[in-house]
Amino acid sequence: MLWHALTLQLGYNATLVTLGAMLLGIAAGVTGTFLFLRKRALVSDAISHATLPGVGIAFIIMVALGGDGRSLIGLMLGSAASAWLGLLCIGFLTRRTRLAEDAAIGAVLSVFFGIGIVFLTFIQTMSEGRQAGLEGFLLGSTAGMLYSDAVIIAVGGALVLAAVIAFRRPLSAVAFDPEFAASSGLNVPRLDLIMMGLVMAITVVGLKIVGLILIVALLIIPPVTARFWSERVTGVLWVAGIVGGVAGYVGATLSAVAPALPTGPVIVLVLFVMFALSLLFAPARGALAAVLKHLSFQRRVHIRQGLLALAQGQPIYEKLTLRLLQRSGLARADGVATTDGKARAAKALRDETRWQMARSREEFALAATFYDGLTEIETVLTGDQIGELDRLIGAPMGVPA
């Protein structure tokens, strides 16, 4: 059954829902990247919670007009309207009062969510309309999703994705350096508004599948995960899209197999696994890589210091230094240098003397910025320049060469 779901063999409807969820995940990951880079992740949490009153009001209005209140488009419009109102409230509180943005976000998020819950509770007591399934908007559900719902989600996700890709350059320019962006004629407030609008669109489109409480995870965890793997905006965008897409895909299939399971938490768990793996094992920025890098750096520092001590005939007191020197065959257990060690020590001392000279002369000022006590001077300066340094070292100090 699970295999059938993963290979899209559960029938037309389930397949469409899965593809819709995947597209939504890709779009959310890519949109969320700019939110993350602009350091506005929290705002998306407020946006999503602020959708709930809109869902309730839209349902009530549709029932009052004689419908059954289940039209996804109607519910989406309602949620978009109340999310927009929430955004306006945050903007007003931040600009017009002394409240900081985090406080404004906290206040708006909880008040809107509270109002939404009141509406939902009231709706449960209504005799008209088909309120069953409305609570699926909290944690997400693919159960009972219609063909038309899946199409709306897929098309909505694709449209947002296209818009974000079109705006990728101005959005990253504003995220990196808003002042420069403004000076070059970009309208920073308008671009921020566009970004928030796209985040809102993702939230509204994803409400049915992921649910409003956890949609923030689909926006933020993909870029955070992707950041471990890339040092470029383009790379982060690609990886975030893939991570979001995988999460949407797996979440929707698992939920097709076990309809009682809400989709939102399943998607978040899938995201968390990818995040945890990246945190641990990413090659450049991962935790494991950081530990290994630190150990290797520590080893190089100890060996270098040990070699310099050997070259100058000083005793080595630190046990770690001695142990590392022995292990590399540079010194004996009693701390006396081996033949290899003597040669390396002499080389280290010569390197250090050259560095000291380079750092004291103005003409080598640029090269001197590379000095870190470990870098070999040959990797920074040419043979001619080193010859010049040796000549300077040979000349008596304080006498103009």
Add this chain to the structure above:
Amino acid sequence: MTQIELATSNGTRMAETSDDAALAIRGMTVSYGQKPAVFSVDMTVPVGSMTAIIGPNGAGKSTLLKAALGVIKPLAGTATVFGQPVADARARIAYVPQRASVDWDFPTRVIDVVLMGLYRELGLLGRLRGAHKAKAMECLERVGMQDFATRQIGQLSGGQQQRVFLARALAQDADLYLLDEPFAGVDAATEKAIIDVLQSLRADGKTVVAVHHDLSTVPDYFDRVFLINTTRIAEGTVEDAFTPQTLQEAYGGRLATGQLGQTALGA
């Protein structure tokens, strides 16, 4: 009331100079909350000059630049660039913000930052081509950073960061260069590299305006000064406007008199 008077009192000079000035600021007032950081400032930068904006901490130096560029919204006042409103002259302006104003752990490489200087030219849907990259590399070469093109920006030293910012401004290919503290906290080699580039810009007929904090280098680096402490204190050539009197007026008691005398004597 005061402001209208100031504007009229400058009216005659404005008619004479602002049309052919590289940068003309009139009646600029910027306020954070109720206290003006910059009050009713006029400034005229002749084409082809190299001007240092100097003044004590919190005197409104950076604020004046940002307001002139429209990066922050002034309470009052206008700025024109080569006789045009700033909004119409963007293509002729390059800006180097303070290094500390951005997050250097941003996922981007050195060359990508320089390419940002070309985004305006590219528009929304334009494609980055080999020619753009070649231009970015050329700008990196001018600041001596070509070997760092593919480095992640987080690996750069402060001086290297500053040079990358300057390269991005060079990529903008402008006629007026506005720099906010380009020499703050950089190493000697970078300071030399930056001043060489700025002087070559001036040799090409470009106009340079820099917020500057090191009084001792003013006479060597610049030909004009603009002294500000919320209001304009003095403006003109280094010989005329960079004197113990004007410095005393701008800095008040914050500068030892010995230092003042020395600096101005150096001039």
